[in-house]
Amino acid sequence: MLELSKVSKLFFPGTPDEKAALIGINLTLKPGDFVTVIGSNGAGKSTLMNIISGVVSPDSGDVRIDGNIVSELPEYKRGRWIGRVFQDPMAGTAPHLTIEENLSIAYVRGKKRGLSFGITRAKRAFFQEQLKKLGIGLDNRLRAKVGQLSGGERQALSLLMATFTEPQILLLDEHTAALDPARAELITRLTESIVREMKLTTLMVTHNMEQAIRLGNRLIMMDKGRIILDIDEQRKKDLTVEQLLREFENISGHKMADDRVVFG
Numbered sequence: 001m002l003e004l005s006k007v008s009k010l011f012f013p014g015t016p017d018e019k020a021a022l023i024g025i026n027l028t029l030k031p032g033d034f035v036t037v038i039g040s041n042g043a044g045k046s047t048l049m050n051i052i053s054g055v056v057s058p059d060s061g062d063v064r065i066d067g068n069i070v071s072e073l074p075e076y077k078r079g080r081w082i083g084r085v086f087q088d089p090m091a092g093t094a095p096h097l098t099i100e101e102n103l104s105i106a107y108v109r110g111k112k113r114g115l116s117f118g119i120t121r122a123k124r125a126f127f128q129e130q131l132k133k134l135g136i137g138l139d140n141r142l143r144a145k146v147g148q149l150s151g152g153e154r155q156a157l158s159l160l161m162a163t164f165t166e167p168q169i170l171l172l173d174e175h176t177a178a179l180d181p182a183r184a185e186l187i188t189r190l191t192e193s194i195v196r197e198m199k200l201t202t203l204m205v206t207h208n209m210e211q212a213i214r215l216g217n218r219l220i221m222m223d224k225g226r227i228i229l230d231i232d233e234q235r236k237k238d239l240t241v242e243q244l245l246r247e248f249e250n251i252s253g254h255k256m257a258d259d260r261v262v263f264g
């Protein structure tokens with residue numbers, strides 16, 4: 001489904017600021033894998049997401065989605081394969097447009113050319129039905145401007161928009177980190193149910209250790225541009241946060257330096 005082979009990325013090569021963000025990353029996700037990603041500050045987690053989505057090109061190595069090499073394709077051409085939700089609730093939606101206008105844009109993205117942004121009665125009914133699934137009353141607010149929504153409501157809408165077209169890969173980039181605990185929990189629950197229902201292949205970066213253990217069927221740990229540990233579902237089941245952090249220290253030789261870490 002998703003395959004990275006020997007992917008490396010150096011920022012500012014040959015200068016005193018040279019930074020090896022990713023070093024020879026090999027990672028294969030099977031269809032339906034839900035992988036949580038943790039690591040220290042600057043470990044390369046965001047760069048990994050940026051390389052998969054096409055925001056950043058690798059210096060070497062290949063990225064394949066469903067067997068197709070996409071390493072050289074720009075971000076907009078990967079739109080039909082990839083859905084992404086960012087940390088910032090402002091990032092995934094257009095605030096001056098209404099909920100239904102935002103949904104209409106997401107609906108057209110990834111579909112065949114020539115489909116219009118126009119909102120027909122059938123589309124509106126479909127949007128309403130999808131919004132209803134979120135269970136937070138947005139189905140009654142189709143014509144509300146998105147700028148008026150709370151951060152949690154916007155993240156719920158972003159999640160829906162990112163998964164509308166049943167992407168091959170869903171990238172979640174600390175998408176609950178900017179929310180208060182209750183809203184973060186709501187978005188986590190929605191994420192779990194959408195991913196399960198649509199059987200989406202998902203990579204989720206999180207600073208919440210408990211969440212990293214509880215969600216998904218696999219956990220990878222990054223440090224200094226490398227994947228240092230890959231934990232399968234069976235091992236993850238009985239893992240505690242303390243064990244996870246101890247494991248990190250044993251392998252990396254240092255404590256996890258993460259200024260945003262949440263233990264659970």
Ligand SMILES: Nc1ncnc2c1ncn2[C@@H]1O[C@H](COP(=O)(O)OP(=O)(O)OP(=O)(O)O)[C@@H](O)[C@H]1O
Nearest residue numbers: 011019020021039040041042043044045046047048
């Ligand atoms: N666009 C860029 N230009 C220059 N250096 C960058 C760029 N993006 C990332 N880096 C550097 O690459 C390294 C990896 O950064 P990245 O943001 O991928 O780490 P991260 O694991 O997401 O960190 P954090 O948890 O702190 O967000 C860091 O040293 C960072 O400073």
